Amino acid sequence: MAQSLAKEFTKGLWAEIPPFRLVLGLCPTLAVTKTVENGIGMGLATTFVLVFSNLLVSLLRNTIPPKVRIACYIVIIATFVTIVELVMQAFTYPLFLKLGIFIPLIVVNCIVLGRAEAFASKNTPVLSVADGLGIGIGFTLSLASLGAVRELIGSGTITIWGGNPVFAVGDWYQPFSFMVEAPGAFVALGLMLAGMNLIGKK
Amino acid sequence: MREMISMIVVLTLLASVSGGLLAAVKSGTEVRIEEQILKFQKAPAIESLFTDVTNDPLKERFNIETQERTLQIFPAKLQDGSAAVAFETFGKGGYGGDIGLMVAIDLDSDKLVGARVTTHAETPGLGSRAKDDPSFVSQFAGKPIDADLALKSDNGTIDAISGATVTSRAVTRAAIQAQELYSKLKPEILKQIQ
Numbered sequence: 106m107a108q109s110l111a112k113e114f115t116k117g118l119w120a121e122i123p124p125f126r127l128v129l130g131l132c133p134t135l136a137v138t139k140t141v142e143n144g145i146g147m148g149l150a151t152t153f154v155l156v157f158s159n160l161l162v163s164l165l166r167n168t169i170p171p172k173v174r175i176a177c178y179i180v181i182i183a184t185f186v187t188i189v190e191l192v193m194q195a196f197t198y199p200l201f202l203k204l205g206i207f208i209p210l211i212v213v214n215c216i217v218l219g220r221a222e223a224f225a226s227k228n229t230p231v232l233s234v235a236d237g238l239g240i241g242i243g244f245t246l247s248l249a250s251l252g253a254v255r256e257l258i259g260s261g262t263i264t265i266w267g268g269n270p271v272f273a274v275g276d277w278y279q280p281f282s283f284m285v286e287a288p289g290a291f292v293a294l295g296l297m298l299a300g301m302n303l304i305g306k307k
Numbered sequence: 308m309r310e311m312i313s314m315i316v317v318l319t320l321l322a323s324v325s326g327g328l329l330a331a332v333k334s335g336t337e338v339r340i341e342e343q344i345l346k347f348q349k350a351p352a353i354e355s356l357f358t359d360v361t362n363d364p365l366k367e368r369f370n371i372e373t374q375e376r377t378l379q380i381f382p383a384k385l386q387d388g389s390a391a392v393a394f395e396t397f398g399k400g401g402y403g404g405d406i407g408l409m410v411a412i413d414l415d416s417d418k419l420v421g422a423r424v425t426t427h428a429e430t431p432g433l434g435s436r437a438k439d440d441p442s443f444v445s446q447f448a449g450k451p452i453d454a455d456l457a458l459k460s461d462n463g464t465i466d467a468i469s470g471a472t473v474t475s476r477a478v479t480r481a482a483i484q485a486q487e488l489y490s491k492l493k494p495e496i497l498k499q500i501q
Contacts, residue, residue, distance in 0.1 A: 168317060169317060170310060170313050172314060173314045173317065173318055176318060177317065180318070180322055180325055181325070183325075184328060184329060187329055187332075188329070188332050191333060191336045191340070192332070192336060195336040195339040195340050196339070198340075198343035198346070198347045199347060202347065205428070205431065206428055206431065
């Protein structure tokens with residue numbers, strides 16, 4: 106039990122890390138990772154939704170009629186997304202402004218629905234929470250590292266939290282602003298995917 | 308039949324429970340969200356509308372009850388001796404719901420001093436330019452309170468943001484609403500200021 110618990114948790118951190126291994130949830134991945142801060146914020150919001158939707162779907166897995174399961178999952182997921190949205194507005198308003206429309210869009214994030222359908226609906230609550238937590242933290246790490254690459258090259262800074270850069274390259278660096286534009290997101294993601302495949306191959 | 312009833316019951320129960328939960332969270336966070344909007348949306352809008360005030364419009368704000376809602380009025384005393392007020396209206400029909408517009412009106416000349424978009428959920432890069440690029444809303448500045456505000460595509464005089472006509476129309480609607488509210492409430496506003 107303990108072994109499989111650890112397995113379900115750690116698979117989200119490397120073996121099935123989204124969006125690199127499971128190439129799902131690309132919309133927030135590409136759109137918000139202009140800074141590390143945005144990536145972490147988006148990742149944590151998604152983690153919260155993943156953990157609680159997995160828990161609830163798993164608890165109700167024998168109650169929900171199979172024919173309306175997707176509708177039920179969407180209701181559960183949408184509820185937690187709205188909670189995240191309200192809480193972010195109340196406590197981290199500047200971050201909410203930056204993530205804007207992409208917070209409500211967590212409802213249609215394939216990762217969340219995918220975990221509910223593929224994992225939580227077939228496993229116990231404890232395993233499902235471990236799975237949600239692992240995938241969520243993996244997603245947060247991915248977004249943060251993608252954000253770090255894009256922000257460092259595109260703006261020459263690293264912003265972890267609160268809007269002020271904790272690290273700046275200096276004035277000699279001419280920011281390559283292509284990387285914080287939309288096409289730069291694809292290029293950065295592609296290069297990181299290639300890098301991960303290279304390491305994974307050995 | 309049995310299966311159908313269980314589908315209906317489960318979905319109904321699930322939806323009602325989540326509705327109740329959301330209502331609770333909403334009422335729990337309402338006050339704080341209001342504070343945050345005041346700090347991060349209304350305050351910057353007012354600051355950029357009134358650059359040379361001698362008072363603090365945020366601190367001196369007062370409420371006027373209208374039929375639909377409570378209207379927050381921010382009074383400003385300008386350095387040239389004139390007085391103005393700012394308040395927020397909401398334009399219906401944006402792409403992402405209502406668009407908030409902070410409108411400033413000069414109390415002596417009854418002309419619009421300016422307007423700034425506050426809360427909105429428009430498409431980033433298109434409709435969101437109504438907020439990020441003030442050149443659209445600056446067209447309202449200097450217009451009298453009885454001026455006919457309409458987009459050029461609606462036979463008016465206001466240039467819409469290219470690629471964001473729906474947003475521009477919603478913002479214009481908010482400005483018209485501000486004109487109407489002001490002409491209706493001016494006596495009460497003057498009474499409150501004194």
